[in-house]
Amino acid sequence: MLAAVAMLAGWLIGQGVSPALAHASLVKAEPADGAMLAQSPASFSLSFSEPVSPLVLTLVRSDGTPVRLTSFRGNGQTIEIDNPQTLAQGTHVLSWRVISADGHPVGGSLLFSVGAVSAAPVVADIVDARLHPAIWAAKVVLYLGLFLGIGGAFAISWLAGGSRNGERFVAVMLLVGLAAAPLSLGLQGLDALGAPLEQIAQTIVWRTAFGTSFAWAVLIGIIALGLGLLSLALPRGDDKPFSAAALIAVGVALAASGHASAAAPQWLTRPMVFLHGVGIAGWAGALVPLAVALWRDRLNAKPFLLRFSRVIVPVVAVLAAAGVVLAVVQVRTPSALVDTAYGRLLLIKLALLAVLFALAGANRWRWTALAMAGEGGAAKALARSVVIETMIVVAIFGVAAGWRFTPPPRALAIAAAEPVATHMMTLQAMADVTVTPGHAGPVSISIMVMTGDFGPLDAKEVTLVLSRPEAGIEPIKRAAMKPGDGTWRVDGLVVPFAGRWTVRIDILVSDFEMVKLEGPIDIRP
Structure with a gap:
């Protein structure tokens, strides 16, 4: 099932996005695409649908010679670029690559002619086909660390009642998350520059990556993962403040960058992202430690299960409410659910969530009562069901990671209105x-x-x-x-x-x- 979901998500991404497509859109350019000018322009201007920061600006002259444009001024949504030389007669290309407010790169090019039209010069746009799958995989692994790792550490500290069931799994998730975090940042730098994987060690790649909002998400995420590991290493009782701080840091990290955090009004969207992230970690992270306790340690499983059952309903309610608010902000219209790649991915996520909520409801109101009553085989049946819940959660992580490559309908609507x-x-x-x-x-x-x-x-x-x-x-x-x-x-x-x-x-x-x-x-x- 997980492989099928991942394949479907990948197909939808491929259908809805090209390498140059991202989340800020060019809405006006001077000269305009296809313009015929009587004389060489002294400057260029690019205006976008949301604030951007320039990464690479290149002018390809009519003879095919590229010229890096280094003199420019950014003013929120507009970049003013100086033309360093007088252009000869013919068709020229202005190529640009910028980073949008949500931390994602966007690029494109436009043609204009001076005096007369000539054959358009070729602009090299070599895209490493391995880059986007690598970004997707690294993000999924980072989610495993943030949600299953930190959420698991929190559950062991606050809900397990002194037992350490599932601790080894949680530690592995935290460690793979720590490995994926810097890798995700390096891949972000490559994507921002349009560079191949082989250049990931270059200084400019990391300097570019640290210049994006995603760097804050990664740095806070690393702190959160470190706090989670520390909570596992500390004696019982001393670990609670660190695991709680780690859980809070998960929400802060997610709110620091991304589609939803960049959406207006940010006084609403950033807190909703925070609550959604904390809720996911609090729910998903407890599943594996709980399943291990139910399977191996019935003595400690009952108080663990009782505490989990008491807190999970309000946690899921907050998680779901925040998710609904974010979906409304991002999608806006029901038609966008089928007309955009972002919306189609959301429909897959909603379908998985429907299955997950149905399974969680059965666990909460049927199997939990039987397990608490000591019904024969109920604890292990509940453990198996919780493992299936975890598998569905991982599939949802895979779908959510696909949003990295799809502009939300909100951004498309803003661009279309320009x-x-x-x-x-x-x-x-x-x-x-x-x-x-x-x-x-x-x-x-x-x-x-x-x-x-x-x-x-x-x-x-x-x-x-x-x-x-x-x-x-x-x-x-x-x-x-x-x-x-x-x-x-x-x-x-x-x-x-x-x-x-x-x-x-x-x-x-x-x-x-x-x-x-x-x-x-x-x-x-």
């Missing part, structure tokens, strides 16, 4: 066209017309024409209105579907002169 723009020009005139929102459906279009030397252009009429002949769509033609703010507008237009459209602006300069500008514009789904 406008898209294009710049078109000839020697006689130029136009900036902005479509708001930049996705298929009802939109408003703003058109700023200027002379070829950026002067004001007092046009008599402006007409917008949208076409996509390869899709069999007849041109959509609308007369623009002038509201008095210096722009021309087309409101109430419906763009039927996403993709690259051709936009043409017909500018009636006088009764005897018409200027036509044409260029591409990309409409998001």
Whole structure:
């Protein structure tokens, strides 16, 4: 079952994400993708759907020569980049790679031409196929340490009543978690730079990794794992404060980075992530020590089982409530559950949780009572059921680790609501066209017309024409209105579907002169 879940999760990830897809989206660029410029730009500008930090910025000139861009200024969601040289005539590529607020890298490129269009230079984008599986596996192992290891240490300290059942398993989970934590951080650095696995020992990889929010999650996680190991080594009674601190640190580590922690409003999402993480560790971590006690040590198993039964209902209630809040914030609409890879992974997790809750309910209200009454074979039957619970929990960890590669619907919705723009020009005139929102459906279009030397252009009429002949769509033609703010507008237009459209602006300069500008514009789904 676990292998099937992991394979299905991997397939969904593959269906819903490409190597360049992450959680901040480029919403505006100057020059725009596909723009034709009369002269070499002095600078570039990239605006994203959420705050980002630049990692690698490269300009590939029309002759194929790459130039690293090192002079830039970040201002939250916008990066202003200086162009160090005058560009020759032809088509150039601006390639970028940034780190988003949730700690995940995002990259892409855009083309623009100076003076004339030429063959686009090739941008090397070699993605190590081993990197994402390695990131996924390291994250699953880290979850094992944080949840089964630290949660197990807490259960042994606070619920086991003096017994040490399951201690060896818990120690192994803590140790593998400690091994996975720095490895996960190194893999984060590789992913941020788009570097292959062989470069994991390079200084720049680790410097880049420590510059992301994920570094805080890893460092706090290492502290939590260390506290968990210390609690196992201490005498009974002295271990409780350390195991409790470790459990709290699990929630803090998870709240320090990731999709949900970066979501607004953070006054709500970060506490919910904290509670969700602590609840998972408190529940899942107790399962193996409890199963071992039920199987081997009936004398100590009964008080352990009684304490666990008393606390687990409120723990699961808090865990579930926090999970529901986070799911609503991230998914937003029911359709996103099937329309996005993130939503489909959530559906798998919910299906596993339904099975897990049903099994836990049977254990809580049937087998627990029989085991407490000393019914023959009930303790071992309950132990086997608890082991199955643990296996389902591990499968859920595998699904949750897949979210590392899928943008949440929340981020997709923010990006989709942002406008898209294009710049078109000839020697006689130029136009900036902005479509708001930049996705298929009802939109408003703003058109700023200027002379070829950026002067004001007092046009008599402006007409917008949208076409996509390869899709069999007849041109959509609308007369623009002038509201008095210096722009021309087309409101109430419906763009039927996403993709690259051709936009043409017909500018009636006088009764005897018409200027036509044409260029591409990309409409998001």
